[in-house]
Amino acid sequence: MEIPPLKLNRLSLYLRCLRSLEDDGVERISSLELAQRFHLSAAQIRKDLAQFGEFGIRGVGYEVGALIESLTRLLGLERFHPLIIVGMGNLGSALAASVGFNSGSFQVVAGVDNDPEKIGSRVADVLIEDARDMAAVVRRTEAEIGVLTVPAAAAQSNYDGLVDAGVRAVLNFAPTRLKLAPGVRSKDVDLRIDLEEMGYFLTRSKRPVR
Amino acid sequence: MEIPPLKLNRLSLYLRCLRSLEDDGVERISSLELAQRFHLSAAQIRKDLAQFGEFGIRGVGYEVGALIESLTRLLGLERFHPLIIVGMGNLGSALAASVGFNSGSFQVVAGVDNDPEKIGSRVADVLIEDARDMAAVVRRTEAEIGVLTVPAAAAQSNYDGLVDAGVRAVLNFAPTRLKLAPGVRSKDVDLRIDLEEMGYFLTRSKRPVR
Numbered sequence: 319m320e321i322p323p324l325k326l327n328r329l330s331l332y333l334r335c336l337r338s339l340e341d342d343g344v345e346r347i348s349s350l351e352l353a354q355r356f357h358l359s360a361a362q363i364r365k366d367l368a369q370f371g372e373f374g375i376r377g378v379g380y381e382v383g384a385l386i387e388s389l390t391r392l393l394g395l396e397r398f399h400p401l402i403i404v405g406m407g408n409l410g411s412a413l414a415a416s417v418g419f420n421s422g423s424f425q426v427v428a429g430v431d432n433d434p435e436k437i438g439s440r441v442a443d444v445l446i447e448d449a450r451d452m453a454a455v456v457r458r459t460e461a462e463i464g465v466l467t468v469p470a471a472a473a474q475s476n477y478d479g480l481v482d483a484g485v486r487a488v489l490n491f492a493p494t495r496l497k498l499a500p501g502v503r504s505k506d507v508d509l510r511i512d513l514e515e516m517g518y519f520l521t522r523s524k525r526p527v528r
Numbered sequence: 529m530e531i532p533p534l535k536l537n538r539l540s541l542y543l544r545c546l547r548s549l550e551d552d553g554v555e556r557i558s559s560l561e562l563a564q565r566f567h568l569s570a571a572q573i574r575k576d577l578a579q580f581g582e583f584g585i586r587g588v589g590y591e592v593g594a595l596i597e598s599l600t601r602l603l604g605l606e607r608f609h610p611l612i613i614v615g616m617g618n619l620g621s622a623l624a625a626s627v628g629f630n631s632g633s634f635q636v637v638a639g640v641d642n643d644p645e646k647i648g649s650r651v652a653d654v655l656i657e658d659a660r661d662m663a664a665v666v667r668r669t670e671a672e673i674g675v676l677t678v679p680a681a682a683a684q685s686n687y688d689g690l691v692d693a694g695v696r697a698v699l700n701f702a703p704t705r706l707k708l709a710p711g712v713r714s715k716d717v718d719l720r721i722d723l724e725e726m727g728y729f730l731t732r733s734k735r736p737v738r
Contacts, residue, residue: 394731521604
């Protein structure tokens, strides 16, 4: 009973909303209030959260603390997930310095690049090491998730290197289709494709071009 | 007959694959070859491309050039889509300098920030201007798509500012849910949520932790 990615992504979003409510001292919230406060769908919330053993009671709502605990456990966020960034260019460096990749159960513990001018320098707290030493760096840091921010032409060989070194998941930002290894979870994040989605809707939008 | 985003995203991907085939001088390709070459599903390709008036002929395949032209028109990529980046921190700067945001029909034509130390400097070809002048910058540059790379707490006010200034689509990288304006196409890109998806699968993965 594996949860499909789109639903998982909504659960991540609910968890974030619930945490911000907890910070505000809110102890209970209904699906309707949750929906209104965060511009979500109440029906979708009820459907998504039903299978975790409905904590909600009509008119009373969800117990914020209990639901946070359940979602955290479900998403595997009570464990530490160290990250290695392969390709410390603009995007890799931005991610290495970002709060999202360095909070809660995630932390960038290593970065590698093949540019001699970058090797040995630091971005935020991350020392940039030689990409040729990737296997050793993964072993030493016990990096579990690889973040691939290299040009398309270098993506497959670096992906293969990460897999051989033992990482268990890869987030691929290179705009190319990888031949994936069995048993390693991978996800493509292609920001250009998100832009093209906007392009499609713009050609059909009724909002006048100024 | 609006195409759902996930399908659109696959069409973008096919278009990219077809262009790389065209660069290699390939004039015709079957769904099976296309699938094998780019690690895609042949059945999905046939299904996705069927509605554009099947160019494929069993045993002959798709006409690469004709299909590129159809997909380019469908996605609105024969038009120019200027971008403005709001928040020229690490991520905003990385995107301003990226090939994906500065090729084909997309180009970053403006960047704004509220940090006096950044205002007046350049990232790649983009001059960073004062965020208080956002409306004037959008009008002058005719930016059509806003890219929101500000902290969560600043996202809604900057989104509202972009909409008021006349942008027609917003790609939101801030980890927060926005109250959306009608008629403006918006998409959240939440890289933290992609990481959490990996976290979920890692707790269930059979690949041993070293």
